[in-house]
Structures are given as C-alpha cells and as structure tokens.
Amino acid sequence: xSFTKTKLALGVAAATLTMAGxxxxxxxxxxxxxxxxxxxxxARKTEALEAQMQQMAEQMQAMQAELSRVKSSSASxxxxxxxxxxxxxxxxxxxxxxxxxxxxxxxxxxxxxxSALDHARGNASPLTNGAFLSNNQNNEGFYFGGAFDFNVNxxxxxxxxxxxxxIELGVEYAQYGSGTNTxxxxxxxxxxxxxxxxxxxxxxxxxxxxxxxxRINASPKIKFMHDSKLxxxxxxxxxxxxxxxxxxxxxxxxxxxxxxxxxxxYDLYRGIVLGTDVRYHxxxxxxxxxxxxxxxxxxxxxxxx
Numbered sequence: 001x002s003f004t005k006t007k008l009a010l011g012v013a014a015a016t017l018t019m020a021g022x023x024x025x026x027x028x029x030x031x032x033x034x035x036x037x038x039x040x041x042x043a044r045k046t047e048a049l050e051a052q053m054q055q056m057a058e059q060m061q062a063m064q065a066e067l068s069r070v071k072s073s074s075a076s077x078x079x080x081x082x083x084x085x086x087x088x089x090x091x092x093x094x095x096x097x098x099x100x101x102x103x104x105x106x107x108x109x110x111x112x113x114x115s116a117l118d119h120a121r122g123n124a125s126p127l128t129n130g131a132f133l134s135n136n137q138n139n140e141g142f143y144f145g146g147a148f149d150f151n152v153n154x155x156x157x158x159x160x161x162x163x164x165x166x167i168e169l170g171v172e173y174a175q176y177g178s179g180t181n182t183x184x185x186x187x188x189x190x191x192x193x194x195x196x197x198x199x200x201x202x203x204x205x206x207x208x209x210x211x212x213x214x215r216i217n218a219s220p221k222i223k224f225m226h227d228s229k230l231x232x233x234x235x236x237x238x239x240x241x242x243x244x245x246x247x248x249x250x251x252x253x254x255x256x257x258x259x260x261x262x263x264x265x266y267d268l269y270r271g272i273v274l275g276t277d278v279r280y281h282x283x284x285x286x287x288x289x290x291x292x293x294x295x296x297x298x299x300x301x302x303x304x305x
Contacts, residue, residue, distance in 0.1 A: 104305055105151035105164065106151050106166075106304065107273060107303065107304050108146070108305065109148075109273070109301065109303075110145075110146050110301055111144065111145055111146065111147065111172070111275075111277055112298050113143060113296060113299060114140070114141075114143075114296070115140070115296045115297075116294055117140075117176060117291055118139070118291060118293040118295075120136065120137045120176075120291075121135070121137070121139075121176070121179065121290060122135040122136045122179050129290060129291060130246075130286075130290030133181055133209060133248075134179035136177050136178055136211040137179065138177035141174055141177060143174035143298065145170060145171050146171065147168050147169065147217075148168070149166050150168075162224070162225060162226040162228075164222070167219070168218070170219075172214070172296075173212065175210065175211070176213070178210045179208060179209060181208065181209050209245075213242060213245060214242075215242055216243075217239060218238060219259060219261070221233055222234050222235075229266055230267075231267075232262075232263070233262070233264065235260060235262070237258055238259045238260075239257075239258065240257040240281055240283075241255075241256055242256070242283065242292045244290060249290070252288040257283035258282045258283070259280065261277065261279035261280075262278055263275055263277045264276055265300075271303060272301070272304075273303070274299070274300075274301060274302075275299060275300045276298075277298050277299060278297050279295070279296045279297075280293075281293060281296070
C-alpha cells in the first residue's frame, strides 16, 4: 500500500513536471525570439545613427571647406581694396605735389679778361719770333669769347660721388696791340710804265698790323661739389687750336697746343652763374717761330640749360 502510494506520488510528480515543462518551453522560446528581435532592431538603429553621423561629418567638412574659401576670398578682396586705396592716395599726392624742374647741368658762358704771352712777337731782328710782318713788342692784352659745357655724368664714371665730368667747347679772341709791318714798311711800288718812279713811301708812315689771335679749345672739365651753389673745377689737359691774325714769317697761321685750367663758379640765381677762369696755353713749339704760349685770367657769366 505504501509502495502503491509512493508510485502514485511519483507519477503525479512526473506528470506535473511534464506539464510544467510543456508550459515553460514555449514561454522560454517566445522570450528568446523577442530578445532577438529587440537586438536586431537596436542594431539597425545603431547602423542608421552611424550613417547619419557619417553624413553629418561629411556635411561639416564641406561647410568648413566653403568657410575657408570664403575667408580666403574675403582676405584677397581686402588686400586688393587696400592696394587700390594705396594707389589712389599716391596718385592724389602726385597730383597735389607741384611740378619739380629738372636739374640743369649744361652751361653756356661768355667770358673775358686779361691775357699775356710768354714772349712778345716783336724783336730787334725781324727774322725772329715772327716779327717780319709785325714787330709788336707788347706781350699783354685782353681776350673774350664763349664756351659750351656739356655735362656727361655726376659721379666721375662711378669713381667719385658728387663730382661731375663734362666736355667744354670754347672759342676766344685775344689781342696784344699792333706793330709795324717791316716787310712793306709803308712802301708801295708804282710801275714806271704808268708814270711812276718805282718804290715810293705813302705819307711817310709805315703800315701797322694788329697782333690778334684766335683759340679754339676742346677740353675735359671736372666739377666738384655737385648740387652745391659753389662749384670748383679743373681742366687737367685740353686741346687748343691757335690761329694767328698776322701770319708767321713762314706765312703759317695755324698750330695745335694744350691748355690747363682751374676756376670756380657760383650759382647766383635760377641758373645764372658767375665764375672765375685761369688758364695756361702751351705749345710744344712756336708757330714757325711765332710764340703762342700764354696765360689767361678772367671771369665769365654763364646760363644753365
């Protein structure tokens, strides 16, 4: 009996467990299927959020690139506007500034003064110093003439600052008195065939010849203190052409020589210049016996152009 009860209890317990398992298994299966669905939905939402985040990141990068471009374009436009304003200001300042006169470095001058020859033309013997046609014994006189100074540069070819180099082209007339023409001595010849008696003197006086000279020079000229009102200058050595008014004993009238000079000029007023001029004229030989060496000292008035 007891065994039977035991078996009955075991059977009831087994049936109860079987029924409980049959009920719990579908519930557990249903619960597992629901969890999978929730996980899948969460995964899909995560993927969608990641895609949205990636899209937003790309949009942010595009916006940053556009912002950088706009900033660069704005900076460039600002710089261009500043440059335009600067040019406008410069043009306005140029227009408002009075016109400046260009520097005048060339000069035309009129000069004159005292002149003296090393040796007078006249001599005791008419056969020396060219005295055959004029025995003038005066070696002092006067001169006058003019010159053009053409400026080349203001730095002596890059060797010295504020030092001008130019070329002077000048001409001067000098006169030293007059002398007797010892060749004719006032005697003229009237042919006998024309009723004359041969050589006769005219008014008992000998004709006189004016001892005049003409010099043409081309000389390099160095002026110091550029842009200063007072400007000293020198001529290291220049070329002279000497022309005699009264021919030499050999009837020559032309020879060449050298000249050396120094002086100073002062810009008095608006390109009007006053200057002093000292020169020595030298020839390697006399002009067929006629001396041409001499010394000049004088002044000049010049006009810059």
